[in-house]
Amino acid sequence: MAVDALQLEKWEDAFQQPVASVRVMEKQLRVALQEKKDGLRALVGESYRDLLHTAERIIEMNDSIQQVESHLSQASKQCNYGSLQKKATNAVSMKQKEEDKDRKSRVTAAELAVLSNCPIAISRALSHNKSPLVAAKLYILARLLRRSVSEKVKSPYITTLERQLSNLRVTILRDLDHELCQLDTDAAKILQCLGAYALITSSSTSDTFMHFQTLRLNAVVSLLRQDTVSAETILEAIRLLNENLRLSTQLFPKRLSDNLANLQLKPLFQEPAINDMMELNMAVHIHWISDSIRMYTPWLKTDDLRNESCKIEIASKLGTTLRAIFDGLEKAVKVVSKVESLVQMRHDILIAGRGVIARTSDLNSEDLNQSLTKIREIVNTRIREVLNGDIGSMGVLGQDLAKLVSETSTVRKKDQGSWNSMLSSFENAKGGRNLKAMVRAVSYSDKSGLRSVRLKHSKWIAKIASNYAHIKKMSEERDWDPDNDEDEDDLDAPETLKEMNSTDTEALLLNYVEGLLEGYRSLETNMAGLVDGMRQESDIVDSPQRIEAACLIIRFISIVRNSCPQHGNDGIISLGWFGKDVKLRIYDFLSRDVAKKALRSFSKDLSRRKWSSGVPFIGLWEGAPKLPIQPSPLVFKFLRNLVQSMNEIGVDIWSRDATDALKRTVSKAVWDELEESLTTAEKQTNGVVDFVEDKKEEGEQKVEEADDEKEDEEKKDEGDEQKEDEEKKDEGDEQKEGGEEQKTVEENPQAEHTPLSPLHREQVLQGYFDSTYLDNAFRTVQARGVTRDDKNKDKDSQVTLGWEFIERTREKVPVETDDRVKMSRSAEDYWRRTNLLFGVLDI
Known part of the structure; x- marks a missing residue:
């Protein structure tokens, strides 16, 4: 069995095996070696040459390090502390001499460059509706620069810049006053405007507060001093007063004092809004501007305003403003001749006036306490005048009747007093329009000359009924509207709107009814005078014209009694008494003449x-x-x-x-x-x-x-x-x-x-x-x-x-x-x- 060559621990062990086994192990080792080479080549791949270069670079760096160390060793031997200190001192001295040689001219040039660009920057800040405080700070900066440059340079150009700055000051103050008088200006903008005013005029907190109150008072008074004062003008004045009270409660004295104090925390040149302006190019010029200007911080007196003095001043200005509003209201109602408009004006002004009372419940002002009563008195007085004027127009009917009676100098063609053949022979074309016209003429005696009087009386009755309905509607209006009370639901007026409306409605209607009765009595008296004159004539001469005149008066009395002023299904007044005595007098001599x-x-x-x-x-x-x-x-x-x-x-x-x-x-x-x-x-x-x-x-x-x-x-x-x-x-x-x-x-x-x-x-x-x-x-x-x-x-x-x-x-x-x-x-x-x-x- 062949032995695995890779498992052998020593090479001597391989030769302990038979030759055939050794050859087999040789082949195994050769195969394994080739595999390792292939794996290594796969890992190195194309980076092989880079590795060679890296190795060469390392060798070169090693040589360079050795050279640097050699040079440093030589430099340290050649330099010491005394030589370097001497060279540094000489360099600083040379630099200072070079800078002192042209610094004054550089400072003057930088300040003049910034000063000449300040009017443009201020104008652009105002025209682009930026913060008014930025324009004010630019003006302060320009004023400091003008003072510094004018001490160094005498030139007509400086005078021209001074004139421009003076005009810009007026423009800034005018824009500030306009912004402060706007009804829709928020509290943050008001604070910025007040801060800008304090910077420009160097005013204290108390002076700034007084200026705001005076400005708002003048804004209201200027509205009311116009040639034509309308209800919208009065409402705008009350809204302006209401907004003034709201801002006064929010801003004075604490927030105004805090705002003015914040203006003194850092120099003006540290404001990012100023440094970022391209017109000034502060990145170039700020280094050469004088330290006294660059470090300038405004100083304002911020501890002279107390809460008690604020209330006293607000109450004083409030009384003056309310009196101006009352005078303007009297002018406004004089040009209104419709009861409907007056009633609506009264409602709107009372709603707006209630907000004033709600925001000033802690102020002791007699004018304020009587404001709603005074408004009601002014408007109600005008309503009575309009009502009495409408009632007085009844005299026109009496004049027309007297004129009609006097014009009966010739015998008129007698009216058709009943139905006749002509009435029954009309064609039915156009819906019987001709028949209706004839029936109307017979029923209302239009052919006797009373048609115009009857039409005028109908219009007058409609106007009287309309006036009565509008006054009656006052008592049906809702109470104070919580949706319009903002966050003041806990503050109530001394009297509810419904109570005031009920009281005024009752008084106005009573006065109206009495006036109508008096007007009808006066009209009856005038007719009695006409009848007495005709009765005296009847004893002297017998005239058919006098009979016709008497008939005109009787028909007029019937028109009046049959057209009683109505509100809904109820009569405003009863006219059962009207003309009874006059009719009896007319019947007395009319029966004799007939x-x-x-x-x-x-x-x-x-x-x-x-x-x-x-x-x-x-x-x-x-x-x-x-x-x-x-x-x-x-x-x-x-x-x-x-x-x-x-x-x-x-x-x-x-x-x-x-x-x-x-x-x-x-x-x-x-x-x-x-x-x-x-x-x-x-x-x-x-x-x-x-x-x-x-x-x-x-x-x-x-x-x-x-x-x-x-x-x-x-x-x-x-x-x-x-x-x-x-x-x-x-x-x-x-x-x-x-x-x-x-x-x-x-x-x-x-x-x-x-x-x-x-x-x-x-x-x-x-x-x-x-x-x-x-x-x-x-x-x-x-x-x-x-x-x-x-x-x-x-x-x-x-x-x-x-x-x-x-x-x-x-x-x-x-x-x-x-x-x-x-x-x-x-x-x-x-x-x-x-x-x-x-x-x-x-x-």
Whole structure:
């Protein structure tokens, strides 16, 4: 078995084996040696030559080291300490002599170079909105350099630089003041500006604080001294004041003192912002600048401001500022003429003013304590002025009405007071627009000239209601808004906003309602003056223009009463009293004027009546004995003329009160005419015919004169005139028949059952029926539910024609009670069947 040659420990052991084994081991060793060589070559590879070079370099370095050691050994032998000290001293001396030779010129040149670039650097610092403190420090540096250079060099260029620096100082201070007055400037920027101001002006902490307060006060005052001060201006002034108080609380005195103290901690030339400026090139010039300038540190007095003095100064400036705000607020509200704007202004200013109070709760200021009250007083006073002005514009309506009344110098075309054929013949085109216009004209009497007055009144009522709604809305506003109170939720105003709004709303609405009532009373007084003037004219001259003017006033009163100011579904004031007395005065003379024409015709017809003769239309009587069942034609004619006169001035005029006034006036006038006719008949029978005829002729002459005066008016209605002539003809026939009947009675006295009397029985019965019929026609609303006996007791309110006629004639012609009752019932029943013919009269 062959032995592994690699396992042998000694080479002698290999030869202890047989030759064949030795040869085998030789082959093994040779193979192993070749493998080692191959592995070594694989590890060395291409770096083999580098290793050879490295070995050679090591050998060379060893030679060099030996040479250096040899040279150092020789140098140490040649040099000692004394020689080196002498050489060093000589080198320093030579360098100092060289530097002292041109240092002064180098320092002057460096300082002048930096000084000439300082204006550019300052301008760039201001224009690029950098820190104002940097500009201030540059100005201080430039001032030091100018002083140093001016002592060494006398040149016009230095004077020019001094002028530039002076202008830059003004510019810096102006920019600082502008920045300090800005509302959106933060506290850090304010501190930088105050530090810059203290550096430039060498002010102490107290002076800097006073300057800030004065500047803020002047900013507020300058806002309020403008020609036009608006609500936005007042709010901006209050916000500026509020921000001033906030900054004063945060910055003074501690933070300002600390900031000014930090400015004294290191020299100005050690500021990185200054050293890094390319314009100054400090890397080159700083070495040559004087040590006194390079080491300059500003000194400021920072321990002269106390908290108590701050509060006193803030309170003083606050009082002055608030008084300026109050004055500005008075100017601002004077130019506002809308209640809505004033209410919104009041709300915004109170919200802003609350912030002032919250931040100054520890200040003892009378103006501050009364600030909200003063603001409310100023705005509320202006609101009252605007409200009173709007109420006073009611006087324009009175003036327009007076002008309209005065312009009725010519007779206007009468309005269509009710529906007629023209109203029912409109086409339905355009949604019935024409029909609506006509109905509106009839309902509101627009054609009488009141359209413009009605439209103005509608606008005025809308404005009054709008003002009331805006004031009422004040009490519905929310209380102080916590979202706008920042971090001051623990600080409250003396009174809540809701309480102030409720108090002011109640006071303003009370004043508003009283003002409206006073305005309506004044308007009613003005109308009463117009009516009194027309009543005086009515006693002098009879004019249709005056009737039209009275109708205008009545329609205006109806417009006012039907358009009461409303808030929602509730009325602001009640106008049930408005115009009652005026209407009664108008109804007094209007009823006389309207009834004149009908009463004149009634008097003329009644004068032709023959009381001593029979009734020509007795054939229409019924019953046993025969009694009248319908009134005389003259009564129908009289009522028709009266209703026609009423319709001519407009159906809308005749309310119940107006109709009752007319009925009272007409009933008295009818009885006077009836009594005069009876008296004339008695006088004729008693032998005073001549005297009566003279009176009659005189009366007829007066009637003819009155007829001549009314000729133009009677010509307007030709149809009525023709009808009147026909009725006169019928009455002529009646008189003729009556004459024949009288003749018959004289020829045959036995035909009459009663003794001869100045009043014929048939005429008395017909007269009683006529008077009873007129009683029903002229019965007022108050008298409709009263019995006849009660009405007889109240003769001052209304004349009872039927009862008076019986009392007047019972001695001449007795009438049985049953006959009177039958005729009364028949007259009342006949009125119920015919009252629709006189619809305006039976309202």
